[in-house]
Every structure is written in C-alpha cells, then in structure tokens.
Amino acid sequence: MRQAMANAEVGDDVLDGDPTTHALEARVAELLGMDWALYCPSGTMANQVGLGLLGRPGTEVLLDARAHIIEKEKAAAAVMSGLQVHPVAGAGDVMTPDDLERAFPAPNRYGTPSSVVALENTHNSAGGRVTSLADMQRMADIARAHGCTVYLDGARLWNAAVALGTDVKTLASVADVTMVCLSKGLGAPVGSCVAGRGRVEPAWEIRTRMGGGMRQSGVIASAALHGLEHHRARLHEDHANARLFAAAVDGKGGARVVPPDTNIVMIDLGVGVQASVVAAAIAADGVRVSVWTATRLRAITHLDATRAQVEQAAHVVAHHLEASR
Ligand SMILES: *Cc1c(COP(=O)(O)O)cnc(C)c1O
Numbered sequence: 001m002r003q004a005m006a007n008a009e010v011g012d013d014v015l016d017g018d019p020t021t022h023a024l025e026a027r028v029a030e031l032l033g034m035d036w037a038l039y040c041p042s043g044t045m046a047n048q049v050g051l052g053l054l055g056r057p058g059t060e061v062l063l064d065a066r067a068h069i070i071e072k073e074k075a076a077a078a079v080m081s082g083l084q085v086h087p088v089a090g091a092g093d094v095m096t097p098d099d100l101e102r103a104f105p106a107p108n109r110y111g112t113p114s115s116v117v118a119l120e121n122t123h124n125s126a127g128g129r130v131t132s133l134a135d136m137q138r139m140a141d142i143a144r145a146h147g148c149t150v151y152l153d154g155a156r157l158w159n160a161a162v163a164l165g166t167d168v169k170t171l172a173s174v175a176d177v178t179m180v181c182l183s184k185g186l187g188a189p190v191g192s193c194v195a196g197r198g199r200v201e202p203a204w205e206i207r208t209r210m211g212g213g214m215r216q217s218g219v220i221a222s223a224a225l226h227g228l229e230h231h232r233a234r235l236h237e238d239h240a241n242a243r244l245f246a247a248a249v250d251g252k253g254g255a256r257v258v259p260p261d262t263n264i265v266m267i268d269l270g271v272g273v274q275a276s277v278v279a280a281a282i283a284a285d286g287v288r289v290s291v292w293t294a295t296r297l298r299a300i301t302h303l304d305a306t307r308a309q310v311e312q313a314a315h316v317v318a319h320h321l322e323a324s325r
Helices: 002-008 019-032 041-052 076-081 096-103 133-145 157-164 168-172 200-211 217-230 235-250 275-284 309-325
Strands: 036-040 060-064 085-089 115-121 149-154 177-181 192-196 264-268 290-293 296-300
Touching: 002 217, 019 036, 019 168, 019 177, 019 217, 036 041, 036 149, 036 200, 041 076, 041 115, 041 149, 041 177, 041 192, 041 200, 076 085, 085 096, 096 133, 115 133, 133 149, 133 168, 149 157, 149 168, 157 168, 157 177, 157 235, 192 200, 235 264, 235 309, 275 290, 275 296, 275 309
Parallel strands: 060 085, 060 115, 115 149, 149 177
Antiparallel strands: 036 192, 177 192, 264 296, 290 296
16 A cells, blocks of 8 residues: 555646546546545544535435534535534434434424435444345435435445445445545545536635645555445454454453444443543553443454454453453
C-alpha cells in the first residue's frame, strides 16, 4: 500500500482532476452500482454530503436511535443541512421495518415533515449488526411510501456484504445515496466515498462547501484503491477472528458478549464493573479496546491482527475480566 502511494500518478482534483482519485471514484461507483462516487476525507463528511443532498432544511431524517449520524457526528445534520434527527427506538439491536413504520407521525398541519430515512449497515453501535436485504428493502419501501428518500450509511457495507453472502451493489440498490469507508476494514489510511445516481454536481458543490475538495489526493486515493483490490477478499477472516475472540471472552468475570455478525465484538461487563478501569488494565498488557459506554467495551478485529494475535488478545481480555469481578 505504501508503495502504491509512493508511485501514484497525481493531478489537482480541485482544479481539473486527479487521475488516481478518478480511478478510485469510478471503481467505487461501479462496485456500488451507482452513477457517481466522490472521494471524501472521512465517512462523517461523506454522510453529511449525502444528507445534504437528500434532506430538505426544516425537515426530519428518521434513523436508528443509536446511528453513527446521531451519536458520533456532532449534530452535523442540524448544523450543516438544517435537518432534525428523529431517533427511532425499537426493542431490538437495530431499527426494523415495524419500528420505522410506527415512528412516522400521522400527517398533521403542525407536525415536522420528514424528508429522509437513513439506514446503517452494518450498525456500528449495535456491534456490527447486519440488517438483511429484505428488511432494508422493506424500510426503503416504507420511506418512499411516506415521501422520503433513502440514505444508506454503508461505512461498513463491505462487512455486511460478506456476512450476508451478497455484494455491496445489491445492498446499495435500495438506497438513493450511500457511502462506504475505505479506511477501517479495507485498511486505507484515509477516506470514504459518497455515491449516488443522476448528476454528481450537486454532491460536488456540497463537498466543496464542507471543505472536502482535495488537490493531489491521488496520494491517498491510491491506498484506498489498493485496499479495494487486495483487502476485500480477506474480510471473512476478521469475522472468523471476531467469533473466536467472542467465544473466548464470553462469560468471563460475568461479562456477556454480543454474538458478532461481523468484526465488532461488544462486551457488556458484569454488575459494578467499570469499562474505563478494565480497559486501562487491558491496555497495560498491550491490547487496545474501546470504552463504548460506562459498562460496555468494544473490540475490533482487522487486517493488522493475525489469528494468533487475536487469540493472545482474547487471553489478556479474559484474564482482566476475571480479575475485575
Ligand atoms: C466509522 C463510521 C462512520 C464515519 O467514518 P469516519 O471516517 O470515522 O468519519 C460513519 N458511519 C459508520 C457506521 C461508521 O462505522
């Protein structure tokens, strides 16, 4: 990947185009079955370009109550696009078609209109939980029946496709606009692509307004291309490693592991055990886990962690969970 970056052919993507960035965008658009893709510095910006495209200021975007767009993007949809988020809470891990149907208010003249439904697959906060194509399609149908467009936060769509045994194009087909991360599972240092149908110009305009125009971006786009071509086929290894890790850690010290669909393992700690304390102890032994909430840790498997290292990490985490009791 570093070699590809060093050798990348570059131009000025703001001025008249960067060939490597163009190649990346064309490849991502092709993989997603979309008309265009635009390279963005982050998934957060890609989400905000997408919402800016689909949402009408003064309306709502309906989405899972624990969506990345709600939890991790500093109210950007409100600040940048004038959109109010409408968190949809359900009984399960992620928003279901029934949850979404119930969330739409009955039409009335003082209510806030909605313009977008945003899906997230896989769902980060739900532990990399996968939503089936059938459920995505039903939610898209419900959204359109209510006059809404459909956005898909597909930061982790590569993982969803592997877990569901399908391709990203099939999953993206339900959405008007989507995005995918090239960092994270694919291992690129930087970047995501937002992708959609029709004209690219409106998206280009919003990305520019957000400060997302990048000049010799081929230097980093080349890494993303490398990740696309070389690291997609191995994602199933991360999923297998996550299952192995989960099995080794579940029940230790009273902790409960959410069975992983993909490469995220959520660990709910035993009663009275604090996530920050356990995470610090685990870190002292060389394993980094995220403090997700006061009582929940998040572990990720990825291409830089071999099966042997994951086994070793599970050993360390299990030890500290037992000791925390
Ligand atoms: C990581 C992530 C993002 C944002 O990507 P960044 O590149 O970190 O800004 C958006 N949505 C989901 C579901 C994610 O997991």
